[in-house]
Amino acid sequence: MVTIIAEISGSNLHPVTAQLVGAAGGDATVLCPGGFGAAEAASLSGVAKVIAVEGDCFSTFDGGAWASALGSVASGRIYAASTPHGREIAARMGSAKNLPVVQDVTGIDGDSITRPIYSGKAMETLTVSGDYILTLRPNTFEAAGDGGSADVSTVNQSADVATSVREAIAKASERLDVSEADIIISGGRGMGNKDNFVHLEEIADKIGAAVGASRAVVDEWGLPHSIQVGQTGKTVNPSLYIAVGISGAIQHLAGMRSSKYIVAINKDADAPIFGVADYGIVATWEQALPALSEALDNL
Amino acid sequence: MTDIAVLLKQVPDTTAKIVVSGGRVDEGAVNKWSMSPYDEYALEAALEMGGSVTVITCGPDRARKMLTDAAAVGASELLHVQVDDLTTLDSNQVAAILAAAVAKTGADVVFCGKQASDTNAGTIGPAVAEKMGAACVTMVSELSGDANEFLALRPAANGMERVAISSPCVIAFDKTVNELRRPNVKGIMMAKKKAIEAILPSDLGVDISGSNVTLQSQSPPAEKPAGQKFEGAESVPTVVRKLREEAKVL
Numbered sequence: 001m002v003t004i005i006a007e008i009s010g011s012n013l014h015p016v017t018a019q020l021v022g023a024a025g026g027d028a029t030v031l032c033p034g035g036f037g038a039a040e041a042a043s044l045s046g047v048a049k050v051i052a053v054e055g056d057c058f059s060t061f062d063g064g065a066w067a068s069a070l071g072s073v074a075s076g077r078i079y080a081a082s083t084p085h086g087r088e089i090a091a092r093m094g095s096a097k098n099l100p101v102v103q104d105v106t107g108i109d110g111d112s113i114t115r116p117i118y119s120g121k122a123m124e125t126l127t128v129s130g131d132y133i134l135t136l137r138p139n140t141f142e143a144a145g146d147g148g149s150a151d152v153s154t155v156n157q158s159a160d161v162a163t164s165v166r167e168a169i170a171k172a173s174e175r176l177d178v179s180e181a182d183i184i185i186s187g188g189r190g191m192g193n194k195d196n197f198v199h200l201e202e203i204a205d206k207i208g209a210a211v212g213a214s215r216a217v218v219d220e221w222g223l224p225h226s227i228q229v230g231q232t233g234k235t236v237n238p239s240l241y242i243a244v245g246i247s248g249a250i251q252h253l254a255g256m257r258s259s260k261y262i263v264a265i266n267k268d269a270d271a272p273i274f275g276v277a278d279y280g281i282v283a284t285w286e287q288a289l290p291a292l293s294e295a296l297d298n299l
Numbered sequence: 300m301t302d303i304a305v306l307l308k309q310v311p312d313t314t315a316k317i318v319v320s321g322g323r324v325d326e327g328a329v330n331k332w333s334m335s336p337y338d339e340y341a342l343e344a345a346l347e348m349g350g351s352v353t354v355i356t357c358g359p360d361r362a363r364k365m366l367t368d369a370a371a372v373g374a375s376e377l378l379h380v381q382v383d384d385l386t387t388l389d390s391n392q393v394a395a396i397l398a399a400a401v402a403k404t405g406a407d408v409v410f411c412g413k414q415a416s417d418t419n420a421g422t423i424g425p426a427v428a429e430k431m432g433a434a435c436v437t438m439v440s441e442l443s444g445d446a447n448e449f450l451a452l453r454p455a456a457n458g459m460e461r462v463a464i465s466s467p468c469v470i471a472f473d474k475t476v477n478e479l480r481r482p483n484v485k486g487i488m489m490a491k492k493k494a495i496e497a498i499l500p501s502d503l504g505v506d507i508s509g510s511n512v513t514l515q516s517q518s519p520p521a522e523k524p525a526g527q528k529f530e531g532a533e534s535v536p537t538v539v540r541k542l543r544e545e546a547k548v549l
Contacts, residue, residue, distance in 0.1 A: 009456070010456065061455075062434075063425050063435055063437070064425075064428065064429065064434060064435060067425075067429070084437065084438055084454065087420075087421050087422070088421070088425045088435075088437055090422070091390075091421065091422040091423075091424070091425035091426045091429075092425045092426065092428070092429045092435070094390060094391060094422070094426060095390075095391060095394050095425070095426035095427075095428075095429035095430055096429050098391055099391060099511075100389035100390050100391050100510075100511045100512045101390045101391070101420075101422050101426070102390070102420075102512070103418070103419075103420035103421060103422055104419060104420065112515065115418075116419075116520070117324070117417060117418055117517065118311065118317045118324075118416075118417055119416065119419060120520055121316075121317040121520065122317050122319055122324055122517050122518065122519055122520065123517065123518050123519075123520055123521075124514060124515075124516065124517040124518070125514075125515045125516050125517075125518075126512050126513065126514055126515060127512070127513045127515055128511055128512050128513075129511050129513075130511055132511070132512075162433075162434030162435075162464065162468075163434050163435075163436060163462045163463065163464045164462065164463045165455075165460050165461070165462055165463075166450060166460075166461045166462065166463050167460060167461040168455060168457070168458065168459075168460050169452075169455075169458050169459040169460065169461070170457060170458045171457060171458040171459075172458075183548070207549065225440075225473075225474050226454075231313045231416055232313060232336045232337075232416065232474070235419065239548045240542065240546070240548040240549070249314075250313075250314060250316065251313045251314065254313075257520065257523075260546075260548065261542065261546045261548050262526075263538060263542070269528075274526070274528060276523060276526075277526045277528075278523075278526040278527070278546070279526060279527055279528075279529070279538045279541060279542070280526055280527070280528040280529065281528075281529050281531075281532070281534055281535060281538055282528065282529070282530050282531065283530075283531050283532040283534075283535075284532075287531075287532035288532045288535055290532075291532045291533070291535035291536065292535050292539065294536075295535050295536040295539040295540075296539060296549075298536070299539065299543060299549065
């Protein structure tokens with residue numbers, strides 16, 4: 001039996017939760033923090049039981065309080081999502097229960113667990129005895145479908161909150177976050193200067209993509225660190241990653257090589273980025289982006 | 300002024316090539332070992348607080364150099380918990396060692412990176428906080444205030460938020476806007492003479508036998524089959540068609 005800590009998005013279930021259920025392979029108990037998404041979780045195939053864990057502590061995020069409240073009903077082997085909240089809850093719950101925690105898992109085969117190390121420059125396989133807490137990388141495990149009809153019970157369990165939110169600062173732009181996006185178009189030094197990123201944004205808007213950047217241009221052109229893809233930025237695995245004017249430094253490849261499909265546009269035919277690209281186009285961005293924009297319009 | 304303990308980990312530099320041989324990453328092939336990048340921001344933030352800064356690491360002897368590097372930019376005390384091979388420990392054991400090491404320094408405020416760039420796990424900050432019975436915020440990109448009340452900026456669902464947190468606490472840093480200080484010649488000379496206190500997990504009363512996690516093998520990432528390569532912007536419509544028909548991602 002596996003206990004799943006549901007990932008919540010607003011007051012709904014985040015889609016990664018269905019992937020956690022899929023990875024559990026049936027007979028899963030799903031804990032819904034704050035009770036959010038409980039009905040939706042109950043309709044997933046492979047869910048045996050849903051527990052809505054309700055309490056005042058779930059109004060803002062405090063990893064210690066959430067781990068304590070959820071931990072009081074979590075047992076056996078526990079899965080959470082490898083997201084900022086999932087990882088923090090797993091870390092605290094493992095420490096409180098004296099259980100080992102393995103984060104960002106990409107494969108589970110019985111007691112054998114696989115995860116990337118050095119941002120995907122290598123993989124490692126571990127065996128774990130007894131109970132454990134894992135966080136699973138999003139978009140890696142097959143999602144459970146609908147068709148379940150599990151019972152939902154409610155537990156009132158709050159915990160002491162040691163932090164308080166004093167100020168909320170709205171996003172400066174409405175752009176999608178690279179860690180959430182299914183398609184990412186990223187630019188590097190080959191884009192010439194930061195003003196040319198507007199051409200990437202234009203294409204991003206057509207296909208609902210997020211805009212990313214290499215470390216070089218984040219550092220040199222003052223772009224926000226939040227859009228940096230690579231070993232010291234975000235590790236991403238979208239369905240489609242389009243790299244424009246990015247040569248493919250080892251730190252960058254580490255952050256995006258697990259994307260499902262990679263398109264590289266670069267004028268240098270020998271750029272290392274072509275080594276990981278499914279589709280490589282040797283061309284300047286000045287020529288390739290207008291052609292891309294037009295081809296997308298014609299889809 | 301607040302005395303702060305900073306947790307540091309030495310990792311292969313992010314520019315290092317990782318070579319696997321015989322089912323293990325070959326440490327001898329790592330050309331450069333560095334302080335994990337987010338730990339550098341944690342150290343910088345601690346030094347800016349102006350109190351005494353104790354840096355703590357758990358790892359093999361090569362990690363001594365990183366402690367000396369930290370002293371060169373201003374760390375006042377250096378504590379090394381000697382563990383030859385960190386892959387023999389599980390997360391819970393490492394957290395127990397570091398929490399005990401923090402208790403030994405007497406610090407109630409702990410800074411660390413949000414994750415180390417080898418495993419990118421991010422377990423240690425919150426796990427140490429749990430063992431200390433302390434509050435924790437992670438992914439902090441800006442910090443103001445002092446131990447009576449820090450204000451920490453972290454990502455939230457709809458942007459960012461400023462969170463109040465007070466001692467005892469663990470703050471796990473993302474990249475911050477602060478420029479990292481570089482050592483000067485005097486700092487480097489002083490650091491070379493600075494003593495590193497070396498202890499064993501058993502000195503802290505932590506038993507490191509019986510890890511629940513066993514490393515079976517490490518391997519290079521799966522090779523991708525060679526991709527298709529096209530010349531010139533005129534190939535763009537072909538690629539877009541393939542993305543729709545072969546890859547089915549558009």
